[in-house]
Amino acid sequence: MNFALAREAQEALKKTTRWQRFCMKMRGKKLYLGCEQKEGWSGKLPFYLFWCSACEHYAKDYPHGFIERQYLICSYCGQQQDFVSWRAPFTELRDLVLFFIRHRREFFDRRKN
Numbered sequence: 001m002n003f004a005l006a007r008e009a010q011e012a013l014k015k016t017t018r019w020q021r022f023c024m025k026m027r028g029k030k031l032y033l034g035c036e037q038k039e040g041w042s043g044k045l046p047f048y049l050f051w052c053s054a055c056e057h058y059a060k061d062y063p064h065g066f067i068e069r070q071y072l073i074c075s076y077c078g079q080q081q082d083f084v085s086w087r088a089p090f091t092e093l094r095d096l097v098l099f100f101i102r103h104r105r106e107f108f109d110r111r112k113n
């Protein structure tokens with residue numbers, strides 16, 4: 001159990017509306033709390049408040065793992081929750097564009113032959 005994050009989750013929960021809590025609990029919404037830089041970190045990371053159905057607590061965490069498959073860890077029980085970043089579709093699109101630019105020559109060469 002991450003006591004610091006669990007306590008922060010309780011603090012953040014006080015500022016949420018009934019509707020936000022409903023969305024987190026019933027629809028699995030991850031509520032964006034803002035970017036924070038913790039001690040010893042080289043930069044800021046986005047934090048989210050979410051409902052953990054495994055232990056029935058509201059937990060707070062930042063996304064772990066690679067952007068295509070990120071997850072949040074419950075501050076109470078350590079259960080992993082799938083997290084799809086809003087940036088993921090943009091990253092995919094960017095990779096597609098980069099792929100096309102990189103292989104542009106091959107496409108053109110093929111056309112000439």
Ligand SMILES: [Zn+2]
Pocket residue numbers: 052053054055056057059074075076077078079
């Ligand atoms: Zn949990």
